[in-house]
Amino acid sequence: MxxxxxxxxxxxxxxxxxxxxxxxxxxxxxxxxxxxxxxxxxxxxxxxxxxxxxxxxxxxxxxxxxxxxxxxxxxxxKSWEMRYKSLRFLAQTTAGRHFGVFPEQAAHWDWISERIKSAKRTIRVLNLFGYTGLASLAAAEAGANITHVDASKKAVAWARHNQSLSKLEDRPIRWIIEDALKFTQREARRQSLYDGLILDPPKFGRGPKGEVWEFFKFFPQLMQACHQVLAPNPLFIVITSYAVRASALTLYYLLHDITKSFGGNLEAGELALVERSQGRQISTAIFARWWDNSYTS
Ligand SMILES: C[S@@+](CC[C@H](N)C(=O)[O-])C[C@H]1O[C@@H](n2cnc3c(N)ncnc32)[C@H](O)[C@@H]1O
The missing domain is CATH 2.60.40.1180 (Golgi alpha-mannosidase II)
Known part of the structure; x- marks a missing residue:
């Protein structure tokens, strides 16, 4: 269940x-x-x-x-600096009504950081649809090698700026401007494997060469490609999704398909913001995540 x-x-x-x-x-x-x-x-x-x-x-x-x-x-x-724990980053108002940071994702940054630190080995992480890089930076700060993929040149430039604000310039991060599906399929052909996967697929999107991304059409293919790039003993996978007409159960079962042979833990649910005024919670995204629990302290 x-x-x-x-x-x-x-x-x-x-x-x-x-x-x-x-x-x-x-x-x-x-x-x-x-x-x-x-x-x-x-x-x-x-x-x-x-x-x-x-x-x-x-x-x-x-x-x-x-x-x-x-x-x-x-x-x-026009823009200003913000911080979350040791991360420093630039915020600004955008045409898409956002600020370059989704604060509810801090729950994932902490969790990713704990997974990486508890593994006590070098972890390779692939972050797809990585946006302004905060999950990549949290993983890099915890000691992982990161491959960050996003279709937008502007988002990657912003992420690199956040890397220097966070004083993580010396960390091994590959910044890649590419279509997430194409890149992952190519990594699978090259047998380039990862211990951790972070995915935040939008409802609709475009790759840098106009490749169309549609959540319901391409997500199953992307998950297959993700399955092929998993190392023999992977550590974690976290998927978040905004604005799709899907329940967290959809993400749960997609993730179950590619992780059932590994054992470990699987959970799903919602990311929420909590109000100061009355403590009411506003759900902003659905998520599912899997991890190898043999490292959990
Ligand atoms: C929902 S945002 C990610 C939010 C981010 N992970 C965060 O926590 O702040 C979606 C990102 O996907 C990127 N994107 C859209 N279509 C893409 C595609 N086909 N391949 C790669 N990235 C894509 C966009 O440029 C955007 O940065």
């Missing part, structure tokens, strides 16, 4: 979900406050209007899915 879980990330100092309600959320990223749409916040906000009005910027959605623009209310810098 799947063991479904809600994971939260309680160790942030530079991020906070302050309040939510009326289909909005009020969040603090570093020194700034933002109001963004949150369709799941169907309840009443707790804080007075004056708190909501103190935001530096609000994201105003347009009619198309995920379209819209930022409305700046108070003066603020």
């Amino acid at each position: 799947p063991n479904l879980k809600i994971l939260t990330s309680p160790d942030w100092e530079d991020y906070e979900l302050l309040d939510s309600g009326d289909h909005l959320k009020l969040e603090k990223y570093g020194p700034y406050l933002f109001v963004r749409p949150e369709p799941q916040a169907v309840w009443q906000p707790t804080f007075e209007d004056i708190h909501w009005q103190s935001a530096h910027a609000r994201f105003q959605p347009s009619r198309e899915e995920s379209g819209g623009s930022w409305k700046y209310i108070k003066p603020m810098n």
